[in-house]
Amino acid sequence: MSDITIRKASLTDIPSLLGLINAYAAKGIMLPRTEFEMAENIRDFTVVYDGNEIVGCGALHFYTPTSAEVRSLAVDPSRKSLGLGRMIVESLIEKRGCSLNDLNRSPRRNCDGRHAGPSWREISLHNEAT
Numbered sequence: 728m729s730d731i732t733i734r735k736a737s738l739t740d741i742p743s744l745l746g747l748i749n750a751y752a753a754k755g756i757m758l759p760r761t762e763f764e765m766a767e768n769i770r771d772f773t774v775v776y777d778g779n780e781i782v783g784c785g786a787l788h789f790y791t792p793t794s795a796e797v798r799s800l801a802v803d804p805s806r807k808s809l810g811l812g813r814m815i816v817e818s819l820i821e822k823r824g825c826s827l828n829d830l831n832r833s834p835r836r837n838c839d840g841r842h843a844g845p846s847w848r849e850i851s852l853h854n855e856a857t
Contacts, residue, residue, distance in 0.1 A: 729778060731811075733818050736772035736784065741765045743781040744772065747801050760799060771798070773818050775811050783811040787819035 736744065744765055752759035765772075768786060775783035785800035797819065802811045 730776075731814075732776045733773060733814060734776075735822070736769050736774045738766060738769055740772075740774055740781060740784075741769065744774070744784050744799075747781060747784060747803065748799050751801055757799065757801065768798075773815055773822070775802075775815060777806065782806045783815055785812070785815040785819055 741762060745760060748757060748760050751757040771786035771788050772784055774781050783802040786798040787795050788798050789795045797816060800812060
């Protein structure tokens, strides 16, 4: 990682975002997104750049003042395990003026509404080491 910056996404980021998100969708890991969906929800997205390249993204979509969903959290496979996913989620929450404790938490569910199975894992935002 050389020149990492994080900012709100803009419409000009959509082609790169679609490439990143839909590469995971093609493997069945994420839901696919369309250009229309991205344009309609771009205000919810934050992007991470390394130089001039988007290397991560995520969105925080609110349903109520205390209920939100992290959507389309993706990091370039070559940049995994560098803390970029955590950086995205922390930025999403900070920019909305809330903390994780302000938001309701509900059981994880997969895309068809069933409870997430044993192959799903939750990644903590907090260092659990003592």
